[in-house]
Amino acid sequence: MKSIIVSISAVLFFAASTSSCAQESPYKNDDFVIKDVKVTHKADLAVTVWEINVSGKAGKTMPSKVGQLDGAPVLGYVFPTTLQPTDVGFSKTDGIVALALTSHPDFDDTPLWDENADNIFDNDGIVWHPHWVVLHKDERVAGGLSVKQIKKDDKTVVLPPTNPGMPMYMDSPGYPVITKNNTIKVVVPDYRINNKTDFSYDGVAAFMKVNTSNKSLPMLGVYDVFSVASGNLSLPYKVQ
Incomplete structure (x- = not known):
């Protein structure tokens, strides 16, 4: 795991440090400048509360x-962690387990959840919602990372029953996400992370994009890194 973090952190640090040289993203503003990241364990409730604080207004900027799905933009506040894929319901695989809070108006990948409470389950992708993903190094995209894909007929891969049916290490766990002022938070029950409360983590704000037409690109890649809490994705923070 340590070697994976070092490898990916080098890529992500390079992406963040050189992003200003690329075409300026229309989403690059204070809403994605991370000031602080924190995960707090509430033992009396058996939950962890994950939060990212930004310079601007968290969640205000949306894609x-x-x-259409191909080329659909995705914005995310992401918590890379030292949790194992098996802790969140995936089968064993290499990569970094991350909890991503995302917004994307072109599609809905939470078929079990009605986030805007209108009794329609496939129209609320723009509402900030969580995903577990496994990230890996991917030099095909400017951000240096993508969500790890799987072959549709690979019977050895296990995904959580709440996965959205896409051929990636991705889950739609349905945890509540709250945006207020400069903070975005998500509440995760202990039993949904194998009761692990001693992991390390970091915070990343990023722009991602869906690809369904170009086989030389990942299905969901990171194209711009707006900010990294630690500055270098070293995952230095511990659960409080």
Whole structure:
């Protein structure tokens, strides 16, 4: 795990440090400048509360709709962790387990959850919601990372029953996400992370994009890294 973190942190640090040289993203603003990241264990409730604080207003900036899945923009506040894939319901695999809080108006990948409470389950992708993902190094995209893909017919891969049916290490766990002022938070029950409360983590704000047409690119890649809490993705923070 340590070697994976070192390898990916080098890629992500390079991406963040060189992003200003690339075309300026329309989403790059204070809403994605991380000031602080924190995970707190509430033992009396058997939950952890994950939060990212930004310079601007957390969750205010949302992606612009493009009208299709291919090329759909995704914005995310992401917590890379030292949790294992098996802790969150995946089968064993290499990569970094991350909890991503995302917004994307062009599609809904939480078929079990009705986040906007209108009794329609496939129209609320723009509402900030959580995903477990496994990230790995991917030099095909400017951000240096992508969500690890799987072959549709690979029977050895196990995904949680709440996964959205996409051929990636991705889950839609349905935890509540709250945005207020400069903070975005998510509440995770202990039993949903194998009762692990001693892991390390970091905070990342990023722009991602879906690809369904170009086989030389990942299905969901990181194209711009706006900020990293630690500065170098070293995952230095511990659960409080």
